[in-house]
Amino acid sequence: MIIIGEKINGAIPSVAKAIAEKDADFIRDLARSQSEAGANFIDVCASVDVSVEMETMKWLIDLVQDVTETPIAVDSPSAEICAEALKLCNRPGLVNSVSMEGKKIDLIFPVIADTKWECAALLCDDTGIPKSGKKRLEVFAAIMEKAKEYNIDPSRLHIDPLVEMLCTSEEGINIILDVIREIKKQYPTIHVTGGASNISFNLPARKFVNQAFIVLAMSAGMDSAIINPLHKHMMGLIYATEALIGMDEYCMEFIGGYRKGLFGPVK
Amino acid sequence: MIIIGEKINGAIPSVAKAIAEKDADFIRDLARSQSEAGANFIDVCASVDVSVEMETMKWLIDLVQDVTETPIAVDSPSAEICAEALKLCNRPGLVNSVSMEGKKIDLIFPVIADTKWECAALLCDDTGIPKSGKKRLEVFAAIMEKAKEYNIDPSRLHIDPLVEMLCTSEEGINIILDVIREIKKQYPTIHVTGGASNISFNLPARKFVNQAFIVLAMSAGMDSAIINPLHKHMMGLIYATEALIGMDEYCMEFIGGYRKGLFGPVK
Numbered sequence: 105m106i107i108i109g110e111k112i113n114g115a116i117p118s119v120a121k122a123i124a125e126k127d128a129d130f131i132r133d134l135a136r137s138q139s140e141a142g143a144n145f146i147d148v149c150a151s152v153d154v155s156v157e158m159e160t161m162k163w164l165i166d167l168v169q170d171v172t173e174t175p176i177a178v179d180s181p182s183a184e185i186c187a188e189a190l191k192l193c194n195r196p197g198l199v200n201s202v203s204m205e206g207k208k209i210d211l212i213f214p215v216i217a218d219t220k221w222e223c224a225a226l227l228c229d230d231t232g233i234p235k236s237g238k239k240r241l242e243v244f245a246a247i248m249e250k251a252k253e254y255n256i257d258p259s260r261l262h263i264d265p266l267v268e269m270l271c272t273s274e275e276g277i278n279i280i281l282d283v284i285r286e287i288k289k290q291y292p293t294i295h296v297t298g299g300a301s302n303i304s305f306n307l308p309a310r311k312f313v314n315q316a317f318i319v320l321a322m323s324a325g326m327d328s329a330i331i332n333p334l335h336k337h338m339m340g341l342i343y344a345t346e347a348l349i350g351m352d353e354y355c356m357e358f359i360g361g362y363r364k365g366l367f368g369p370v371k
Numbered sequence: 372m373i374i375i376g377e378k379i380n381g382a383i384p385s386v387a388k389a390i391a392e393k394d395a396d397f398i399r400d401l402a403r404s405q406s407e408a409g410a411n412f413i414d415v416c417a418s419v420d421v422s423v424e425m426e427t428m429k430w431l432i433d434l435v436q437d438v439t440e441t442p443i444a445v446d447s448p449s450a451e452i453c454a455e456a457l458k459l460c461n462r463p464g465l466v467n468s469v470s471m472e473g474k475k476i477d478l479i480f481p482v483i484a485d486t487k488w489e490c491a492a493l494l495c496d497d498t499g500i501p502k503s504g505k506k507r508l509e510v511f512a513a514i515m516e517k518a519k520e521y522n523i524d525p526s527r528l529h530i531d532p533l534v535e536m537l538c539t540s541e542e543g544i545n546i547i548l549d550v551i552r553e554i555k556k557q558y559p560t561i562h563v564t565g566g567a568s569n570i571s572f573n574l575p576a577r578k579f580v581n582q583a584f585i586v587l588a589m590s591a592g593m594d595s596a597i598i599n600p601l602h603k604h605m606m607g608l609i610y611a612t613e614a615l616i617g618m619d620e621y622c623m624e625f626i627g628g629y630r631k632g633l634f635g636p637v638k
Contacts, residue, residue, distance in 0.1 A: 344580040
């Protein structure tokens with residue numbers, strides 16, 4: 105499982121405060137701790153006014169690179185900011201994200217075409233988030249056309265099928281699981297990613313829904329997730345699921361993760 | 372999800388102590404608390420020497436029936452004990468269990484044929500636990516032949532595919548998930564059950580494996596489980612999974628379970 109550590113995000117109040125107060129140690133600690141907890145990428149999202157977004161991104165990226173070699177996921181709603189920010193990174197990371205909305209892909213794909221950068225791509229377009237699985241797969245096909253055009257190998261893409269909140273659903277996540285399976289069937293080397301928390305919007309006891317969602321999505325082929333790697337219960341379930349779905353022969357990774365303290369005993 | 376509350380079992384040291392000391396209140400509390408936590412059956416397993424098993428079963432069954440109307444799962448390796456014990460129950464429950472081993476089915480099925488008793492059936496026979504999925508399905512077919520012979524409707528059966536420990540597996544639980552899917556495909560009204568803990572034998576941090584296993588097995592069609600209903604994290608994941616797999620429209624049961632305190636907030 106590819107873990108994209110989500111904790112450096114200005115939408116989180118404690119991070120917003122650290123950004124406002126230029127608390128460098130707070131940011132460095134978040135980078136270090138997520139890296140030690142097994143994150144494969146450290147997401148960096150400023151979530152500040154666009155007028156100061158680029159300088160904030162630079163400040164955050166520099167702090168992350170002070171303390172870890174874990175690659176960065178440059179995260180902004182603006183493709184222009186992503187394209188600028190990735191130049192500040194010492195090594196290839198992940199662009200988070202493009203979609204078929206506006207000119208995002210045509211801005212980002214040429215920039216990363218001849219690099220080792222990976223890229224998250226959301227299955228939405230200028231009409232918003234598709235209601236049906238079929239429409240999501242049409243957006244996916246359009247993204248893959250663009251990837252082909254710019255010579256981006258499927259193995260560099262993390263497709264986010266955009267899970268919607270469960271509380272308004274009559275049939276659970278079956279549509280999304282089918283979309284994930286179809287994507288992996290068409291491109292076995294592609295990654296499927298997603299956040300763990302949209303699914304539980306408006307529900308109580310959200311972490312149960314988030315955790316069960318990740319387990320189920322992994323069984324359908326999700327192999328990348330934007331989560332908090334410091335959440336030991338989620339990490340334990342992820343390692344356990346890898347073993348259960350046959351991705352961890354003899355549970356070697358599970359046992360190794362336990363020994364490293366990535367999850368540990370649970371009540 | 373049908374919850375078979377597992378806590379009244381003489382194999383658990385505190386219960387063995389209560390049996391030895393005739394601590395009736397301890398047993399009554401276990402029955403009451405599991406019932407309040409949402410158990411659909413209260414499993415009663417003496418796990419004592421055969422010479423005193425029947426009298427112990429009677430003592431336990433009477434105590435459970437003192438405090439709750441939740442049906443009992445009479446649980447013994449001996450079909451004779453099960454057949455005797457079920458007569459002590461005030462209302463139909465679950466026989467736990469039969470298999471194609473020895474004469475178990477031919478002892479139990481005639482006794483429950485014209486009743487509303489349900490029955491757990493393990494997919495093993497006199498040669499032990501089958502290694503392959505194919506062989507498990509052959510044992511299943513033999514059980515269903517017997518069910519037909521004794522006129523036991525599939526909806527009264529809880530088939531336990533017998534999950535083996537993950538740590539010796541090279542491909543996870545894919546075989547078992549396929550067996551579960553096939554069973555439900557052949558008999559949509561049948562129940563598929565199982566314990567949550569065999570899977571994690573010999574592993575550290577077992578609860579992660581148990582929890583992820585239940586989520587995955589539910590997505591394949593498991594709709595009954597022998598678990599501890601007082602374990603709030605497991606119960607939260609079960610309720611969440613029901614909603615995620617489309618068995619709980621608009622999450623009404625999930626929200627109701629939360630309000631009843633069956634799981635509650637989680638860190």
